[in-house]
Amino acid sequence: MRDLTLTDMERLGAFDEAERTFQMTxxxxxxxxxLTARPVQVYLSRMTGDDRLxxxxxxxxxxxxxxxxxxxxxxxxxKNYLFRIATNLxxxxxxxxxxxxxxxxxxxxxxxxxxxxxxxxxxxxxxxxARAMAHLKPRERSLLWLAYAQGWSHQEIATALGVKTASLKxxxxxxxxxxxxxLKNPGGRS
Amino acid sequence: xxxxxxxxxxxxxxxxxxGTWPGEDPALAAHAEHCEICREVVEVAVVLRxxxxxxxxxxQVPVAGQVWWRCAVRARxxxxxAATRPMxxxxxxxxxxxxxxxxAGIGMAWPAIxxxxxxxxxxxxxxxxxxxxxxxVSGVLRQSVLIAxxxxxxxxxxxxxxxxxxxxx
Numbered sequence: 112m113r114d115l116t117l118t119d120m121e122r123l124g125a126f127d128e129a130e131r132t133f134q135m136t137x138x139x140x141x142x143x144x145x146l147t148a149r150p151v152q153v154y155l156s157r158m159t160g161d162d163r164l165x166x167x168x169x170x171x172x173x174x175x176x177x178x179x180x181x182x183x184x185x186x187x188x189x190k191n192y193l194f195r196i197a198t199n200l201x202x203x204x205x206x207x208x209x210x211x212x213x214x215x216x217x218x219x220x221x222x223x224x225x226x227x228x229x230x231x232x233x234x235x236x237x238x239x240x241a242r243a244m245a246h247l248k249p250r251e252r253s254l255l256w257l258a259y260a261q262g263w264s265h266q267e268i269a270t271a272l273g274v275k276t277a278s279l280k281x282x283x284x285x286x287x288x289x290x291x292x293x294l295k296n297p298g299g300r301s
Numbered sequence: 302x303x304x305x306x307x308x309x310x311x312x313x314x315x316x317x318x319x320g321t322w323p324g325e326d327p328a329l330a331a332h333a334e335h336c337e338i339c340r341e342v343v344e345v346a347v348v349l350r351x352x353x354x355x356x357x358x359x360x361q362v363p364v365a366g367q368v369w370w371r372c373a374v375r376a377r378x379x380x381x382x383a384a385t386r387p388m389x390x391x392x393x394x395x396x397x398x399x400x401x402x403x404x405a406g407i408g409m410a411w412p413a414i415x416x417x418x419x420x421x422x423x424x425x426x427x428x429x430x431x432x433x434x435x436x437x438v439s440g441v442l443r444q445s446v447l448i449a450x451x452x453x454x455x456x457x458x459x460x461x462x463x464x465x466x467x468x469x470x
Contacts (some may be wrong), residue, residue, distance in 0.1 A: 132376045137369050144365040153356040169362065174372045233355060240352050259346040260353035262318040284305045284338075291341040294348060 133177040144173070147190055150261060151197055157260075158201045158252055160241055168204065172197045187267065194271040198253055205249055243293040250274075251286035258283060307338040317346040 135143070151172060155165035175196045183189040244252050253272055257263045265283075269276040309332055316322040316329060322343065323330035333339040 132380070133372070137366075140369055141365040144368060148362040148365070148368075149357050149360055152360050152362050153353060156356065156360065157352070166363075170368060170371060173368050174375060177372050178376065236348070237352060237355070240348055255345065255349060256353075259314065259317075259342075260349040262314065280305050287341055287345050291344050294344065 134179060134181070135177070140177070143186075143189065146186075147193055151193060154194065154256060154261075155197055155201065157241075157244065157256055158198075158249065159204065160245060164204070168197065168200050171200055175200070188270075191267055191271045194257070195273060198272055201253075202249060239294070243290055246293050247286060247289060250282070251289065254279075254283050254286050255290055259287075305338075307336050307342075309333070309336065309339055310342055313339045313342050314346055317343060318350055322347070 133140070148169070152165055152169050155168045155172070156162050159165055159168065172193065176193050179192075179196075181192055183192065244255075247255070250272065254268060257268045257271060258265075263271070265276055265279050268274075268283075269279050274282065309329060312326070312329055313322070313333055316326060323333070333343050
C-alpha cells in the first residue's frame with residue numbers, strides 16, 4: 112500500500128483546516144508558545160539527556176497539546192497540562208528499547224571546545240549534573256527539575272506528573288537526598 | 302515539621318530561585334547551615350537553577366509558525382489516513398463478497414455445466430468425425446483463441462495502466 116502524502120495545495124489547505132481542528136487559534140498558539148517553548152525544550156533536554164531527541168519531543172508535545180480536547184481554567188493549568196504531555200512522552204520514549212547514547216551533542220561540544228576557563232567550568236558543572244541526573248529515576252528527575260529549576264509548587268508538580276500531592280513530599284525528599292549524595296560523591300552511587 | 306520537610310524550605314527555594322541567596326536573609330542562611338533538609342535543598346537547587354538559567358539562554362527552539370505549520374500538516378495527513386481507512390475495508394469486503402458469490406454461482410450451476418458438457422460431447426462427437434466440419438471448426442477456434450488472448454491481455458493490462466496513470470495524481 113502506498114504511503115499517503117499531501118500535495119502543496121493540500122498543505123495550504125491544512126493551514127486553514129488547522130484553525131478548526133486545533134483547540135486554539137494560531138495567534139493564541141504563538142503567544143502560548145513564546146511563553147512555554149524554552150522551558151519545555153530545556154525540560155525535555157534534561158529529562159532525556161539528548162538535545163536532538165528533545166527537539167523531536169518538543170514538536171510532538173505541541174502537536175498532542177493542540178489535538179487535545181482538554182479545557183483549561185487558567186494559563187497555569189494549560190502550562191501544567193503541556194508539561195504533563197512532555198513528561199508522558201519522555202516516559203514512553205524511555206520504555207521503548209533503544210540504543211544507548213553516551214552524551215548529548217551539546218555536552219560533547221562543550222567539552223571539545225571550551226573557549227575560556229569560565230566556559231570549561233560551566234561545561235564541567237553541566238556534565239556533572241547530567242551524570243548525576245542519569246543515576247536518578249525518570250520521575251525523580253522530573254520532580255527535582257520542576258521543583259528546583261522551575262520553582263513549581265507541590266500542587267503544580269502533582270498535577271503535571273499525575274501523582275498525589277500527599278505522596279509528593281516523600282518522593283521529593285528521597286529524590287533530593289539521592290541527588291545531593293551523588294553530587295557530593297560523583298564517582299559513587301547513593 | 303517532620304523529618305521529611307522543614308518549615309523554611311519554601312523560603313529557601315524562593316531565595317535560591319530569585320538569585321538572592323544567601324545574601325538577602327542572613328537568618329535564613331544561618332538556619333540552612335544547621336538544618337540538614339534546607340542544606341540539601343540549597344545544594345540541589347543552586348546547581349539545578351544554574352543549569353536552568355544557562356540552558357534557557359543557550360537553547361534554540363523553532364519559531365512558533367514552523368511548529369504550527371508542522372502540526373497543521375500532520376493533522377491533515379492523519380485526517381486523510383483516517384478517511385481512507387474505511388475505503389480500504391470496503392474494498393476488502395467487496396472482494397470477499399465477489400469471490401463468495403462467484404463460488405456460490407459455480408456451485409449452483411455445476412450440475413447444469415456437467416449436463417451441458419455431456420450434451421456437447423454427444424453433439425460434437427459425430428461432427429468431429431466429419432473432415433470438412435472439423436476444418437471449419439478448428440479455423441473458428443483458432444480465431445476465437447486469439448480474440449480470447451487479446452481480451453485477457455486487455456483485462457490484465459488495463460487496470461495496471463489505469464493504476465500507473467492515476468497514481469501520479
